[in-house]
Amino acid sequence: MDILSLVGIILAFTAIIGGNLLDGGQFSQLFQLTAFIIVIGGTLGAVMLQTSLPVFWRAMLMSRWVFWTPELNIEKSIEKLVRWSQMSRREGLLALENASEEEDDLFSRKGLQLLVDGNEPDTIRSVMETEIGVMEQYEMQAAKVYEAMGGYSPTIGILGAVMGLIHVMNNLADPEKLGSGIATAFVATIYGVGFANLFLLPIAGKLKSVVLKKVMQYEVLLEGIVSIAEGENPRSLESKLQSYLR
Numbered sequence: 001m002d003i004l005s006l007v008g009i010i011l012a013f014t015a016i017i018g019g020n021l022l023d024g025g026q027f028s029q030l031f032q033l034t035a036f037i038i039v040i041g042g043t044l045g046a047v048m049l050q051t052s053l054p055v056f057w058r059a060m061l062m063s064r065w066v067f068w069t070p071e072l073n074i075e076k077s078i079e080k081l082v083r084w085s086q087m088s089r090r091e092g093l094l095a096l097e098n099a100s101e102e103e104d105d106l107f108s109r110k111g112l113q114l115l116v117d118g119n120e121p122d123t124i125r126s127v128m129e130t131e132i133g134v135m136e137q138y139e140m141q142a143a144k145v146y147e148a149m150g151g152y153s154p155t156i157g158i159l160g161a162v163m164g165l166i167h168v169m170n171n172l173a174d175p176e177k178l179g180s181g182i183a184t185a186f187v188a189t190i191y192g193v194g195f196a197n198l199f200l201l202p203i204a205g206k207l208k209s210v211v212l213k214k215v216m217q218y219e220v221l222l223e224g225i226v227s228i229a230e231g232e233n234p235r236s237l238e239s240k241l242q243s244y245l246r
């Protein structure tokens with residue numbers, strides 16, 4: 001679990017709610033169901049309108065990466081590549097067929113299979129680069145769903161504020177209804193700006209960073225597998241790939 005993300009959310013809540021209490025406000029003043037429905041419902045509706053179903057669904061699935069990021073270990077990948085390189089030099093490329101069947105990562109398995117099938121290094125590079133490009137584009141689109149929500153949320157909050165003020169103006173003769181209208185107006189604005197800047201935009205940034213790290217790991221695998229196809233010395237291969245760790 002990503003402890004830093006958990007600490008960040010706790011700190012954000014503590015700062016907002018604690019600041020309100022220190023200023024003489026009440027805890028219950030920040031909770032307004034009508035404002036919540038307007039902001040969350042309006043934001044989700046707007047982003048659904050602009051996003052295809054597969055991308056939207058992928059974005060929802062990727063949200064868990066905020067706390068539970070995929071296992072990405074470049075150093076472990078380099079160790080595997082060096083082992084495969086040594087195996088191919090001792091026993092030939094066909095010896096990697098068993099390694100491909102035992103490999104859990106689909107990208108690595110595909111690269112090893114290309115090696116076993118005797119493809120040229122340029123062909124292997126072309127196929128794997130296409131795979132990386134498609135993956136990066138698809139997952140970046142999913143991450144940008146949260147970025148889009150972060151753009152819509154403050155505007156929907158302002159919309160909720162205007163609706164609350166309209167409610168106030170329609171009930172000027174009834175003082176008992178003025179309080180709820182004013183609360184909806186101001187709390188909707190807080191929700192819109194707060195959700196965007198404390199959650200949605202940071203989530204988008206976190207997901208993009210995970211995608212970029214995933215791309216880097218795939219690039220390490222690409223370079224390693226192409227080097228094996230070219231017959232590069234395992235020590236030279238390890239030395240070249242170590243640069244990704246820096």
